Amino acid sequence: MEIGRVIGRVWATKKDEQLNGQKFLVLKILLEQGKEKPELIVAADIIGAGVGDLVLVVRGGSARYAVGNPDCPIDSAVVGIVDSIEVEENE
Template identity: 60%
Template sequence: MELGKVIGSVWATKKNEKLNGNKLMVVQLMDAYNKAGSRLVVAADIVGAGTGDQVLIVRGSSARYALSAAGSPVDAAIVGIVDSVVVEEHE
């Protein structure tokens, strides 16, 4: 799983029929200290996330498994909306 922040959405009028009913969101990946990275991912949203939400995403076969349609052509899926992140500092 990876942490990210939803920064936008993708509109596709033509897409694979197994993606119908799923929102496609643009997610900026973040580190555990809530610092934004430069990597962006388009992820299928299955939890109702919105722009500005911090989210958990899974990729690869875990993402395909998360969607209800078997064999969905996705590489990333939003599987949770994060309320808070607590990281203990170690020296």
């Protein structure tokens, strides 16, 4: 799983039939240490996230199962909205 921020929406009138009814969001994946620039992805939204939300994202086979169709041609899915993050640093 990864954490991303919703920065926009995608509308596609012509698409694979299996994508009908799916809502698509543009996400900026939070930077991992060592990465130079943020990654932008499009993800299917199964929980009703909105622009500005911090979200949990799954990719690959997990994303297809999250939408309930392992044959669906998606690679990313939003599966949760983050309320808060707590990190304890051990020295």
